[in-house]
Amino acid sequence: MKSDQFLPSHISMYVSLFQLWSVNGFINPFRICREDIMKLSKIKSFATYHKCIRELQDAGFINYLPNYNSYIGSLIEIKDLDIPRIFQVQSFQNLKSNVINETDFSAPKFYEVELYFKERDLTSNDASLFYSFYESQHWICNNKKLIKCWKAAARNWICKIKNNDDRRD
Template sequence: MNYIKHLNAVFQKFWEDSRLNPAHISLYMALFQVWNLSRFPEIFYLDRQEIMKLGKVGSKATYHRCLKQLEDWNYLDYFPSHNPYKGSQVKMLIFDTTSGTSTAPTTETSSEQDVKQALVPNTNNNKQIENSNKRKLPKNEIEVTEFFKNNEWPSMEGLKFYNHYQSIGWKVGGKIKIVDWQATASNWMLKAEEIETKNELSQNKDNLRTTKHKDYGQPL
């Protein structure tokens, strides 16, 4: 049962039906909510006090009158019971914008079932792929070197990274466990770039302060 199509159709029916008043609509929506929470069974038992409270219906007379009229006007089937231990029952008629009114819950077509069955394994596969991509630690040094290569870094730098963290148990600062080794590797690359840049600046700075041609005959 497609409850979205059902609600669209039933609200269209409300709009066209001049016999209804707010009490009818409120009571119907309270019944629909109970039906929904019960996972749309063909027939379900009523708790009058619960339905009245949910639908904001103030009196028993209004409740019974509206319930009987909703049945007469083909919104539902009402099965009253005079046994307080058994309770009354309701069967909600199903409305659909395409197929009209049906007196029994519709079953899923084979194509819909095939789609659902196809979606379940794909969803599980996607989760497995995500989990593998977000693995905390690499399988081996080859996976690390490949990651560095893909980021245009030499394999030797990847091997340095792997050996360093392998020797300290894959912990940042020797204390905090790594939760995403690829993010840690990316930070390693950034720090390596910073160190390389500082070294270049330091060399340039020294070259500016010294001369290659000195006269050692001059006093210091």
């Protein structure tokens, strides 16, 4: 992900991480609790949380070492940045050229798909079937075009599952 394509959720999460870093005396690395970060950054979805934290790490703003024990917490290291590109002044022409195009699609990780399905009260097996199908298709639709939004494809998949369940009853 390019740093000029950050969404408000990315910025909110980074500011929340920075705030906790300052509370911890600017010591790297420091421990975080997912619930605290989600509350501070006003992120409600687990999938959005994981997407934002992964993309902040991929962009080089943080180092993230997850820990699946909620009593210990995950480790975060805020990287020392000189002047991030997102804070540099850009001309209007540069801003117009920063529009996201359809080639910027990044395939989701399985845990993101699984979280998305679990939030909608579906099983991990349903998520696995969806992920395996589209992974085997290289995230290309029936019309031979790259998927723009995997969540839209997931919503369609979920509707088909629910329609099939209704017919069986």
